[in-house]
Amino acid sequence: MGSNKLAWTWRVKEESLQEYVQLHLNPWPEILEEHSKAGITNYSIFQNGNQFFYCFECNDPEAAFAYIAQSDACNRWNAITSKMVEGSFDFNDEAPMVPLREVFYLE
Numbered sequence: 001m002g003s004n005k006l007a008w009t010w011r012v013k014e015e016s017l018q019e020y021v022q023l024h025l026n027p028w029p030e031i032l033e034e035h036s037k038a039g040i041t042n043y044s045i046f047q048n049g050n051q052f053f054y055c056f057e058c059n060d061p062e063a064a065f066a067y068i069a070q071s072d073a074c075n076r077w078n079a080i081t082s083k084m085v086e087g088s089f090d091f092n093d094e095a096p097m098v099p100l101r102e103v104f105y106l107e
Helices: 014-025 029-037 061-069 072-081
Strands: 004-011 040-048 051-058
Touching: 014 072, 029 040, 029 061, 029 072, 061 072
Parallel strands: none
Antiparallel strands: 004 051, 040 051
């Protein structure tokens, strides 16, 4: 595996579901740019009802999260979306998300 793969899951509040999906179907261009600059690639989000699965690749997740934490655009985006999820995802927190364990991989 060339780069680190990260995956995690969040639940989105029922009343925010439609808005959350719309935001991610039409993300702000500067958000995409910032994630790329942070070194995040092959980023996918999958939906199962109000549960969302996120996975991306990144060679240095710590550096990527530090970059995102100081990004104005990402902080504006997160101020909106963090109110929609159950729980917190502040990139200044010690662990903004709990990584899922990978149990299978086919290259």
